[in-house]
Amino acid sequence: MNSLKFGTSGLRGLVTELPDAVCRAYTLAFLKHMQNSHSVPTDGTLLVGYDLRSSSPQMAAACVSAAQELGMNVENCGPVPTPALALRAMTLKVPAIMVTGSHIPADRNGLKFYRPDGEIDKADEAGILAVLELDGFVSSAATEPVAIVPDALNYYSERCIALLGARALAGKRIGVYQHSSVARDLIVSILQELGADVVTLGRSDVFVPVDTEALRPEDVAFADAAARKYKLDALVSTDGDADRPLVADETGVFLRGDSLGLLTARFLNADAVVTPVTSNTAIELSGLFAKVYRTRVGSPYVIEGMEQAVKDGNRRVVGFEANGGVLLGSSVSMDSGQLEALPTRDAMLPILSVLGMAARDGVVLSKLMDGLPSRFTRSGRIEHVSAEQSSPFLQILRDDDATRAGFFAALGTIKDSDAIDGVRVVLSIGEVVHYRASGNAPELRCYAEAASDERAEQLLEWGLAHAKRELAARD
Incomplete structure (x- = not known):
């Protein structure tokens, strides 16, 4: 097939x-x-x-x-x-x-x-x-x-450097996890131009499939060890084509992609944010943005939402996905100059925004989320699940109220649900479990959100295990 x-x-x-x-x-x-x-x-x-x-x-x-x-x-x-x-x-x-x-x-x-x-x-x-x-x-x-x-390459590099201005990261020690990212040398040159002390790590001649929404255990361990060994202020990287970022703080803990998007939108003083339903609800709860538009997963839908936001009269429009890729829907004025719109996923914009924010405010990266709502998200996937397998599973959860209530009964009662993209359920205590079929690979994705990281991980484990059992029963 x-x-x-x-x-x-x-x-x-x-x-x-x-x-x-x-x-x-x-x-x-x-x-x-x-x-x-x-x-x-x-x-x-x-x-x-x-x-x-x-x-x-x-x-x-x-x-x-x-x-x-x-x-x-x-x-x-x-x-x-x-x-x-x-x-x-x-x-x-x-x-x-x-x-x-x-x-x-x-x-x-x-x-x-x-x-x-x-x-x-x-x-x-x-x-x-x-x-x-x-x-x-x-x-x-x-x-x-x-x-x-x-x-x-040269024009893009100039744009990135201009975002923060010369020497904006002076005194910062930043690790670059190079692996097989197409931007692995570009990131180093940009950070050095901005005054950072750069440590290059993990370069690979074999392609490494780094998924910013489903990090491999070895990536998590790598960041933890690198942060401690080299006393880093941050560790940064991208996926293969550099449209999705990875940023770990000074303790080696990765910031979630939607948190990177929220922080980038804050750094750019966005009045409107456009993001898929997979991003966490801290975006609305923070009260930082006049308008939040929710979409299906995928950059075409975020772009469509950004276009609507501009039509609605918003002047500083920022879009982002849960994978951390940020799309700039309108040109914005910065202290360093005018940043022109770029309505496609970009890894360097969020990387530089969070590094620049921390340097400007004189705080470590792990403190950037202080004062914002404590919402934690986890995501995972069940591989080798074809559309023929995932579609009936999602359809019955979407269309049959009794089946949906029974499926999630172990977690509590359902407060709300939507089918913007897959099936997303909000439980009575505010926790979220969301299933959707990947548009890029034969996978069923699961997303979980809760008030603590530990609880989000528990919800994700439950969601993956429960879906696996259900899919196996249907084979």
Whole structure:
């Protein structure tokens, strides 16, 4: 069974399902759709970038070849963070393709498409599929390699440095967990430019699937040991394509992604926040923002919500996901200058925002959440759960009140529930358990929220175990 499909963040599938011919076919379909629906000229420019997976350079070369065949010019941005490629594309007002599987395992990969004005939406996905021709499609002869142009990387680096200003992190000792992040060298150079003493750690020549929503035990242990050994003020990293951040405080404890988003929105003085239902309720309870918009999981839905927030008259709009990726929905004025909108997930914006906030306020990172509502979230996943397995499970929980009440009876009575994305239940004491099928991989995700970290972990363990039993009973 072919797993190749559009999910919450582009086209994803097994590497074996993404040979040159398929990459070329999707590239041609994307460009034809751009020409038909978004006025992209037939002799225009396409940007192509890729992450550090072993399969990515070849896939990128296939995309380049297809664009050249169609008569397009190609700017090869090389290995580059996804937000850097997006920024370059939106600045030049040209389309782009990022070859990346983000955080998913190395046997998988994907293509992320950008219109001249930002990420494609669900209507664009349908438009691409409508002109896609896979049957009988074969690879053409190899073309000459296209030299890498560093402009996307350089422009993005300048933007990041300008956010805080020169020497803003002077005196701070910051570890960079490099692993196989495409931004692993960029983070080091940016932090050094900002005056930090940087310690590089954990560089890997093999792709490491760092998922910021489901950290591996070895990542947690790594942060704890590094913070103590090197006496760090913080440890920072990203996922594979650098659109999701990882930040651990001076004790080696990772900040949750939605907490990073909340702190970033506070640092940017946002008046409106847009975030999926998977982010914790401290966002509303904090009272920091005039308006909070809740969406389904996935950047297209957050972008749609940000557009609505701007239409509603909000001037400083910040979006973020529970994975920590922050999207800037409007340009904002900072002491260091104007920060232009970038409506795509970005890892460096939250990393620099929390480091800058701590340095500005003269506090350690672990104190940044002091004074905010004590809401703790945990997330996990059950792997190898197909849509054919997860859909009936979610449907009966959503549609059958008695089944839903019985399923959660061991936790207490249900106060409220919604089906914005999957099934999210709020218990009478305010605790939250939420199930949804992943849009990127064959997984069932579980999210839990409570007033203490220990209780959130207990809820997550219960949620995963209970769902596993239910899924097994249905097989």
